[in-house]
Amino acid sequence: MHELTLAEIARGLADKSFSSEELTGALLARVKQLDPQINSFISVTEELALGQARAADARRAAGENGALLGAPIAHKDLFCTLGVRTSCGSKMLDNFKAPYDATVVAKLAEAGMVTLGKTNMDEFAMGSANESSHYGAVKNPWNLEHVPGGSSGGSAAAVAARLLPATTGTDTGGSIRQPAALTNLTGLKPTYGRVSRWGMIAYASSLDQGGPLARTAEDCALLLQGMAGFDAKDSTSIDEPVPDYSASLGGSLQGLRIGLPKEYFGAGLDPRIAELVQASVKELEKLGAVVKEISLPNMQHAIPAYYVIAPAEASSNLSRFDGVRFGYRCEEPKDLTDLYKRSRGEGFGTEVQRRIMVGTYALSAGYYDAYYVKAQQIRRLIKNDFMSAFEDVDLILGPTTPNPAWKLGAKSSDPVAAYLEDVYTITANLAGLPGLSMPAGFVDGLPVGVQLLAPYFQEGRLLNVAHRYQQVTDWHTRAPNGF
Numbered sequence: 001m002h003e004l005t006l007a008e009i010a011r012g013l014a015d016k017s018f019s020s021e022e023l024t025g026a027l028l029a030r031v032k033q034l035d036p037q038i039n040s041f042i043s044v045t046e047e048l049a050l051g052q053a054r055a056a057d058a059r060r061a062a063g064e065n066g067a068l069l070g071a072p073i074a075h076k077d078l079f080c081t082l083g084v085r086t087s088c089g090s091k092m093l094d095n096f097k098a099p100y101d102a103t104v105v106a107k108l109a110e111a112g113m114v115t116l117g118k119t120n121m122d123e124f125a126m127g128s129a130n131e132s133s134h135y136g137a138v139k140n141p142w143n144l145e146h147v148p149g150g151s152s153g154g155s156a157a158a159v160a161a162r163l164l165p166a167t168t169g170t171d172t173g174g175s176i177r178q179p180a181a182l183t184n185l186t187g188l189k190p191t192y193g194r195v196s197r198w199g200m201i202a203y204a205s206s207l208d209q210g211g212p213l214a215r216t217a218e219d220c221a222l223l224l225q226g227m228a229g230f231d232a233k234d235s236t237s238i239d240e241p242v243p244d245y246s247a248s249l250g251g252s253l254q255g256l257r258i259g260l261p262k263e264y265f266g267a268g269l270d271p272r273i274a275e276l277v278q279a280s281v282k283e284l285e286k287l288g289a290v291v292k293e294i295s296l297p298n299m300q301h302a303i304p305a306y307y308v309i310a311p312a313e314a315s316s317n318l319s320r321f322d323g324v325r326f327g328y329r330c331e332e333p334k335d336l337t338d339l340y341k342r343s344r345g346e347g348f349g350t351e352v353q354r355r356i357m358v359g360t361y362a363l364s365a366g367y368y369d370a371y372y373v374k375a376q377q378i379r380r381l382i383k384n385d386f387m388s389a390f391e392d393v394d395l396i397l398g399p400t401t402p403n404p405a406w407k408l409g410a411k412s413s414d415p416v417a418a419y420l421e422d423v424y425t426i427t428a429n430l431a432g433l434p435g436l437s438m439p440a441g442f443v444d445g446l447p448v449g450v451q452l453l454a455p456y457f458q459e460g461r462l463l464n465v466a467h468r469y470q471q472v473t474d475w476h477t478r479a480p481n482g483f
Contacts, residue, residue, distance in 0.1 A: 001026050003479075006165040006219035010067045013060065020060075020070030024053040024114050027072055031116065031163050034483065038139045038148075040158040042077045043085050044117040052114040059112060067246075068226050069112030072164045076155050077118035078125060079105050079168060079210070080199040088201050089121040089133035089151075092321050092328045092347035102199025103231045104168060104210050111226045116164055120154030123349045124318065125172055125203040127151050128421045129411065130179070132351040137408055140183060141480040142446055146405040149179030155213050156183040161483040166214040166223050170200060172207045173306055174400075174425025177437035180213055181400035181449025184439045184478060186466060187213045188220045191456045192432035193238035195224075196231035204313035205236070207306075207429040216476055217438065217466035221245035224459060240457055248460045249467040254288035256465070259393035261296045264424060269402045273448050276441040277399050280450045280469065284397075287468055294389050294396070298381040299427060305382070306426040307419060308362050308375035314352075315359030321347065354415065383431040390455045395465060399424055400437040400449035428453055436462040439475035447475075 001023050004012065012018055028046050035041050049072070056070035075081060078088045080098035082105075087093045101109065109115065123132045130138040130153025140148040141161040148157040152169030156179035159167055169176040171189035180187025188211045195210045202208060212223035225246065230239040260281065265274055281291050323329040323343025330346055333339035348356070362371040389396060401421055411418040428435040433456065437449040454462050470476050 002030050002162045004165060005216055006071055006214055006222055007216070009071050009165060010222065013070045014065055020053040020056040020114060021050065023070070024049050024072060024116070027116060027164050034161060035163060037144060038141055038157045038161055039136050040120055040138055040154040040161065040163065041074070041117045042087055042089070042120050042135050042154070045084055045115055048084070049114050049116050052109070056112045056114060064112070066111055067222050068108065071113055072116050073108055073113040074116045074119050074155065074158060074164055074167045075105055076121055076152050076167065076169050078121065078170060078201040080201065081105050081115065081118065084118060086118065086201065087134070088125070089123045089135060090347065090349065090352070091134045094134065094328065096327055100199065103196035103233065104227050105199065107229070108226050113226070119158055119167055122151035122153065123352050124314070125151040125170060125175060126314070126351050126355050128174070128178060128418045130154060131408065131412060132349055134349065139408070140405050141483050142183065143405070146407055146446065147182070149182035149405065151175040152213065153179045156180055156185055156187070159185055159213055159215060160480060162479060166212060166219050168210060168227070169213045170208055170210050171429065172203050172310060173429050174422045176211050176213060177400050177425050177435055177449070177451060178422065180437040182405040182447060184447035184475065185213055185215055186217050186220050186436065186438050186476065187211070188224060188436045188459065188462065189428060189434060190224065190228065190459055191434045193236050194240070194434070194457065194459065195227050196229070196234045196237050198231055198233040202317040204310040205317060206313060207310055209429070217463045217470055218246070218249060221249060221463045243460050245460050245463055248464050251464045252288060253284065253465060253468055256289040256395065257393040258284060258289050258291045259294035259389055259396045260291060261294050261299065261396060261398060263296050263299045264398035268420065268423065269399060270404070270443065272443045273399050273402070273404070276448050277397070277450055280440045281397065283469060283472055284465070287472065292393065294393060296385045296389065296427070298378065298385050301378045302382055302427045302430060303419060303423060305375040305378040306422070306430060307358070308371050309379065311355040311359030312362045312372050313359065315356045315363065318352070318356055323347070351415070379430045382427055386431050386433060394454070395461065396453040398451055400451040404443045404446035404448055424451060432456070434459045434462060436466055438466045438469060441475055
């Protein structure tokens with residue numbers, strides 16, 4: 001049963017080929033057996049899962065037949081989950097049990113999904129390798145000596161290892177799409193505001209967006225259907241009708257205009273990945289797409305702009321973790337100042353501290369205009385580039401990452417080298433656009449992804465193109481040895 005996709009599970013449950021309780025028990029046993037190799041889970045919620053599975057079976061017996069009813073899910077450990085540890089991969093929140101469900105968790109639970117647990121992640125979603133977690137690094141199932149990408153690396157590794165068919169992740173600068181690419185999955189970052197951020201512990205509020213990770217575009221369509229929608233509790237949620245994403249999967253690509261930004265194919269891109277991108281372009285052309293070169297001239301400024309804006313927002317969001325109200329508190333503080341300093345110094349890891357300091361500096365008097373304001377102006381220029389490009393093309397295609405997964409620890413001493421791995425993904429977050437990564441081949445036995453970007457609220461188009469591509473290729477069907 002672990003080899004089934006989410007769509008196949010939905011059909012199996014509807015046909016009564018197996019029950020949700022049987023499926024849940026089999027997957028929990030698989031997690032117990034195999035997860036010690038990859039460290040993809042922080043918490044496994046066996047009792048909760050079996051209870052939800054039995055309830056889902058009862059709902060089906062009473063005549064319900066929703067696509068997600070009884071299907072398994074695991075949530076990235078920054079989605080608040082009632083009564084379950086929600087740690088953000090940090091010592092700071094190691095003892096925090098959420099008193100409520102995030103909207104995403106609540107919506108999927110209402111649809112009848114079964115929560116197997118909470119997945120490992122870079123601490124407070126800050127990282128591109130899933131090495132900064134308080135609970136240890138996550139390993140890539142395709143090669144246990146390599147990273148799975150981050151910050152949703154635990155979610156990606158769990159699906160790649162066939163521990164379950166789908167997970168939730170979050171994407172602040174590529175943290176769904178990049179690990180999807182490095183582990184041979186389909187990962188979707190929706191339009192900013194399409195999926196509620198309420199109950200999703202914030203890293204950078206104007207960039208964070210929740211989304212699905214799964215093996216196929218068809219599965220991502222099912223999961224996004226359950227996640228998306230307006231939420232009055234989230235002030236950034238957009239009241240826009242949610243289409244039937246599954247209904248448009250099989251649409252024709254005849255005449256679809258795809259843009260290839262010339263800036264994507266510079267010196268920093270592994271030439272073997274460039275070849276795989278061109279191969280995917282040829283497959284889409286066979287399906288009727290028309291491809292042309294375009295330009296995104298301000299892309300070169302994206303990384304410096306992002307690494308001012310995101311840390312600035314993080315320094316503000318993480319100020320609440322001070323050892324007073326909840327979370328980690330140092331032992332025997334001498335006074336209030338000592339409590340603040342030691343609780344934060346001991347509770348936060350190195351990467352989080354680095355980004356808090358960068359963000360605080362960028363927002364400080366005398367530097368705010370020079371750094372933060374300039375970064376926001378660049379952000380607008382990047383958005384304008386996309387709006388101009390989408391006047392001529394329907395989608396933008398390129399590599400998801402410049403390199404395949406690197407070895408664990410290879411970039412630990414050089415944070416900037418790790419930041420550069422986000423060069424193709426962060427622009428979508430700065431502009432608020434939807435983006436999808438889909439499997440496109442292998443380099444040295446490690447997966448490679450191709451990224452698609454679309455205008456606002458065109459997730460259906462992304463899923464349609466990815467699904468049609470996956471009908472004529474088999475990259476997405478391949479599983480790592482031993483899993």
